[in-house]
Amino acid sequence: MSDPVIAAAAEIVQQADPAAVQVRSFFDEATFTVTHVLSDPASGKAAIIDSVLDFDPASGRTSTSSADALIAYIREQDLEVEWLLETHAHADHLSAAPYLQEQLGGKLAIGRHILTVQETFGKIFNEGTRFARDGSQFDHLFDEGDRFSVGSIPAIALHVPGHTPADMAYVIGDTVFIGDTLFMPDYGSARADFPGGDAHVLYRSVRRLLSLPESTRLFLCHDYKAPGRNTYAWETTVAEQRSGNVHLHDGISEDDFVAMRKARDATLDMPRLILPSIQVNMRGGHFPEPEENGVSYLKLPLNRL
Numbered sequence: 403m404s405d406p407v408i409a410a411a412a413e414i415v416q417q418a419d420p421a422a423v424q425v426r427s428f429f430d431e432a433t434f435t436v437t438h439v440l441s442d443p444a445s446g447k448a449a450i451i452d453s454v455l456d457f458d459p460a461s462g463r464t465s466t467s468s469a470d471a472l473i474a475y476i477r478e479q480d481l482e483v484e485w486l487l488e489t490h491a492h493a494d495h496l497s498a499a500p501y502l503q504e505q506l507g508g509k510l511a512i513g514r515h516i517l518t519v520q521e522t523f524g525k526i527f528n529e530g531t532r533f534a535r536d537g538s539q540f541d542h543l544f545d546e547g548d549r550f551s552v553g554s555i556p557a558i559a560l561h562v563p564g565h566t567p568a569d570m571a572y573v574i575g576d577t578v579f580i581g582d583t584l585f586m587p588d589y590g591s592a593r594a595d596f597p598g599g600d601a602h603v604l605y606r607s608v609r610r611l612l613s614l615p616e617s618t619r620l621f622l623c624h625d626y627k628a629p630g631r632n633t634y635a636w637e638t639t640v641a642e643q644r645s646g647n648v649h650l651h652d653g654i655s656e657d658d659f660v661a662m663r664k665a666r667d668a669t670l671d672m673p674r675l676i677l678p679s680i681q682v683n684m685r686g687g688h689f690p691e692p693e694e695n696g697v698s699y700l701k702l703p704l705n706r707l
């Protein structure tokens with residue numbers, strides 16, 4: 403294989419025992435987000451991928467009921483959290499990572515290209531010098547091909563940009579947490595029209611992911627159901643995506659995908675929570691510095707996005 407990082411990832415997948423890689427998923431219907439807890443039963447170590455902090459934009463109130471359900475599961479299973487992984491700076495929900503970290507520990511990590519996202523949105527939100535654009539809000543920044551582990555389960559980070567410049571996929575044992583690249587086969591792919599997004603780049607990232615072994619389990623960040631499907635779903639395989647993904651099954655060319663993606667993206671509204679989500683998530687899930695009255699505020703840039 404001409405792609406050494408994918409070759410290394412494929413080897414991790416092939417050598418894993420699926421029964422020894424446990425995944426429990428939690429669905430947040432308010433934002434259609436799936437949070438996954440991957441654990442290694444042998445060591446009791448775990449990783450939490452893409453958590454949700456509940457947020458009511460009308461009142462500006464956050465709450466932790468979704469995060470508390472994760473905490474209850476982790477405690478009941480007696481797991482030790484090693485990693486709080488973010489696949490990207492989400493535009494549709496706030497991350498609960500700082501709250502989870504305070505309660506459970508673990509290292510908060512995202513892709514190195516979050517610096518690009520911080521730079522882009524630092525400008526859009528006219529953040530002053532107090533907003534550091536060096537990724538220091540996170541404990542670890544992954545580069546393409548970085549190896550890590552969850553307990554005894556080997557893992558490797560893949561940079562899979564396109565939806566945003568910073569998207570990562572985490573290969574852990576025989577599972578991959580693919581963030582917003584592909585959705586379920588009947589729903590297709592993530593949009594590529596946010597600042598720094600690129601449908602050509604997304605196509606190439608997806609082809610890399612789909613060159614992993616056919617049995618590789620893929621876990622998604624979102625599901626919206628699909629016409630004719632009445633239940634939410636978030637787990638699929640490389641084989642299922644290659645044969646049946648409506649946007650990106652085998653045989654669809656880059657140009658055809660890009661034309662379809664651009665036409666479709668032109669019809670999509672901005673996500674309801676994009677402005678609050680980005681301002682919080684580019685800070686690793688932390689709220690902006692409180693003002694002198696002790697309250698944190700979010701901005702609403704007019705006619706900018």
Ligand SMILES: [Fe+2]
Pocket residue numbers: 490491492493494565582
């Ligand atoms: Fe996203």
